[in-house]
Amino acid sequence: xxxxxxxxxxxxxxxxxxxxxxxxxxxxxxxxxxxxxxxxxxxxxxxxxxxxxxxxxxxxxxxxxxxxxxxxxxxxxxxxxxxxxxxxxxxxxxxxxxxxxxxxxx
Numbered sequence: 458x459x460x461x462x463x464x465x466x467x468x469x470x471x472x473x474x475x476x477x478x479x480x481x482x483x484x485x486x487x488x489x490x491x492x493x494x495x496x497x498x499x500x501x502x503x504x505x506x507x508x509x510x511x512x513x514x515x516x517x518x519x520x521x522x523x524x525x526x527x528x529x530x531x532x533x534x535x536x537x538x539x540x541x542x543x544x545x546x547x548x549x550x551x552x553x554x555x556x557x558x559x560x561x562x563x
Contacts, residue, residue: 474555481557483550487511489542495563497535500553504528504538509546513538535562 459476463469469484492511504513506522513520513528515536522528530536532553540546 470557472556479553479555481552481554483548483552485546485548485550487540487546487548489540489544492539493537494561495535495537496559496561497533498552498554498560499558500532502530502536502553503551505549505551507547507549509544509548510541511538511546511548512541537563 461471461476463484466484469486471482471484473479473481487509495514504522504527506524506526506528508524511522513522513530513536515530516534520528521541538548
């Protein structure tokens with residue numbers, strides 16, 4: 458069982474395949490107004506919002522999330538999120554794949 462300290466992940470990304478895991482993680486820290494642009498994956502993505510206020514776009518729907526909320530987007534659905542501020546947001550993004558596979562749409 459590997460123990461990986463998050464501070465050793467300079468980009469905040471952990472690709473599971475490199476550690477014999479079936480999932481991958483992104484430890485996201487976004488400033489107000491920031492977040493990834495619209496994209497999709499061929500697998501589910503799940504987020505756990507630890508800090509901040511974030512608006513998620515899933516297809517044509519928008520949802521506001523607060524600390525402690527869990528957001529799940531099914532495979533193939535276009536999505537993005539934006540930190541609403543006022544402070545930094547912290548999310549754990551779980552990719553249901555041992556490698557990252559992303560199709561950027563914007």
